[in-house]
Amino acid sequence: MARTVWYPGHMARGGRKLAELIEKLDLIIEVRDARAPFSTSSPLLAKFKKIRPVLSVLSKSDLADPDITKLWLDKLENSYAVNLKQDKGVSKLKRDLLARKPAHRELRLAVMGIPNVGKSMLLNALAGKAQAQVGGIPGVTRSVSWYKNNGLLIVDSPGILDPHSEPGVHQALSWLGCARADILTGGFEAAALELINYLNSKNLLNKVLSKWDLDLNNFNLNASYEILDLIGRRLGCLISGGAVNTELAGKRFLDAFASGKLTPVSLETP
Ligand SMILES: Nc1nc2c(ncn2[C@@H]2O[C@H](COP(=O)(O)OP(=O)(O)OP(=O)(O)O)[C@@H](O)[C@H]2O)c(=O)[nH]1
Ligand SMILES: [Mg+2]
Numbered sequence: 001m002a003r004t005v006w007y008p009g010h011m012a013r014g015g016r017k018l019a020e021l022i023e024k025l026d027l028i029i030e031v032r033d034a035r036a037p038f039s040t041s042s043p044l045l046a047k048f049k050k051i052r053p054v055l056s057v058l059s060k061s062d063l064a065d066p067d068i069t070k071l072w073l074d075k076l077e078n079s080y081a082v083n084l085k086q087d088k089g090v091s092k093l094k095r096d097l098l099a100r101k102p103a104h105r106e107l108r109l110a111v112m113g114i115p116n117v118g119k120s121m122l123l124n125a126l127a128g129k130a131q132a133q134v135g136g137i138p139g140v141t142r143s144v145s146w147y148k149n150n151g152l153l154i155v156d157s158p159g160i161l162d163p164h165s166e167p168g169v170h171q172a173l174s175w176l177g178c179a180r181a182d183i184l185t186g187g188f189e190a191a192a193l194e195l196i197n198y199l200n201s202k203n204l205l206n207k208v209l210s211k212w213d214l215d216l217n218n219f220n221l222n223a224s225y226e227i228l229d230l231i232g233r234r235l236g237c238l239i240s241g242g243a244v245n246t247e248l249a250g251k252r253f254l255d256a257f258a259s260g261k262l263t264p265v266s267l268e269t270p
Pocket of ligand 2: 120141
């Protein structure tokens with residue numbers, strides 16, 4: 001059946017659990033991807049921010065344009081940029097959290113956000129040890145769990161998407177690894193073609209692909225299928241007879257883009 005959203009049962013369950021425990025928390029950390037802080041904001045926060053204070057963490061700042069991340073930090077209240085791969089930006093966040101800790105008990109907080117933005121990795125950085133499971137595919141954390149260390153009692157939660165998103169929204173989130181392109185209509189190929197079109201419309205395609213040393217001079221950059229075919233040849237995604245397996249090429253291109261193996265770019269400005 002054609003699907004335009006990815007919303008497995010653990011997302012609905014996780015949302016209900018978080019709603020049940022929200023009153024027990026002192027504050028919420030919302031993690032968003034620094035490359036697209038608008039599109040990667042959590043659908044739960046509209047309701048929860050009326051109940052508890054929210055700090056916004058822009059994760060994966062190493063994969064975003066630093067000048068654009070600065071603009072986002074100016075725009076978003078109580079916001080922090082972190083690069084968890086190199087442990088940058090976490091100590092300031094930790095200091096600010098501990099300044100809010102009640103004298104007689106731990107500070108209680110929950111890390112929330114859409115899938116694969118780095119919630120569990122941030123929790124581990126704050127708690128000071130690897131406690132929560134981290135992984136490069138969306139949907140690694142499937143339940144709500146508490147972790148305690150360093151004066152913090154932190155809830156890790158599953159990445160939760162909006163089940164009522166317009167068609168195309170989850171596909172665009174798959175570019176950043178936040179949704180599963182493979183279970184959406186058109187699969188990896190369709191998502192990769194849309195990403196190529198989008199990057200081209202923002203004049204970012206040449207920049208993003210520069211590491212792969214592709215000769216794009218003779219290509220019409222609007223012909224996204226030809227570009228995907230070229231990427232597939234460069235990556236050796238061939239089937240018998242020498243044709244390109246465009247589904248595999250799409251997957252490899254999306255994986256490389258999402259995980260920052262290509263040139264870092266920001267997709268959204270404030
Ligand atoms: N380059 C880079 N990668 C990061 C950063 N933070 C997290 N990652 C990577 O992002 C991926 C997802 O991290 P997780 O912490 O599992 O993300 P999550 O939000 O808990 O994901 P779910 O549990 O699936 O919702 C992993 O491959 C991490 O290594 C960062 O600051 N920079
Ligand atoms: Mg997780």
